[in-house]
Amino acid sequence: MSLTRKEIAIRSALIFMGVFTTTPALAVINPAQLESYGVIDPNSIVLTLLQHRGLLQFALGASLVYAAFKPDIRVAAALAAIFTKGGGLLITYSRPEVFAEASQVAMVFDPLCIVLLAAILVDIALQRGRYAGRRPTGA
Numbered sequence: 001m002s003l004t005r006k007e008i009a010i011r012s013a014l015i016f017m018g019v020f021t022t023t024p025a026l027a028v029i030n031p032a033q034l035e036s037y038g039v040i041d042p043n044s045i046v047l048t049l050l051q052h053r054g055l056l057q058f059a060l061g062a063s064l065v066y067a068a069f070k071p072d073i074r075v076a077a078a079l080a081a082i083f084t085k086g087g088g089l090l091i092t093y094s095r096p097e098v099f100a101e102a103s104q105v106a107m108v109f110d111p112l113c114i115v116l117l118a119a120i121l122v123d124i125a126l127q128r129g130r131y132a133g134r135r136p137t138g139a
Contacts, residue, residue, distance in 0.1 A: 010120055011068040014077075017113050018064030021081070025058035027051050038101050060084060075124060078117040085110040 003011070026033040028051045034042065039050065060081055067077035089110055092102050099107075 006123075010123075013116050013120070014064050014068035014074075017081070017116065018061040018066075018068070020061070020109065021064060021113075022058045022061030024050075024054040025061075027054040037103065056084075074120060078121050082114050082117050082121075085113055089114075 024033075031042075031047055031051070034040075034047075034050055037050075039046070042050065063073070063077040064081060067074045089107075092099050092107075
């Protein structure tokens with residue numbers, strides 16, 4: 001089966017978003033990576049929490065990559081990413097001192113992901129609506 005251009009674009013977007021979302025997991029094996037967030041020499045509790053966050057980001061990113069190849073999980077993966085990325089942005093925006101120090105990459109990447117994932121959800125809803133009134137073949 002050949003893929004449509006739209007499906008190739010969706011898969012490519014999910015893979016890109018997923019791989020980039022996993023990068024905070026690097027802090028698990030190299031805590032110096034946290035310096036990119038402005039965290040220098042964190043105490044053990046902060047380090048543990050940030051490394052745990054990295055693992056959660058890895059799981060989220062992996063689910064987006066998996067969704068590129070498993071359309072059945074796209075809604076769940078997209079909703080989880082929109083919720084977590086949106087929540088992170090709200091927390092960051094609500095604290096001006098944090099927002100002033102926030103990674104500009106994240107402040108562009110996360111909203112872009114939210115828009116792309118919302119577009120994917122709209123496409124899924126439109127596709128489901130298009131087929132909702134049809135009877136299964138052979139019935």
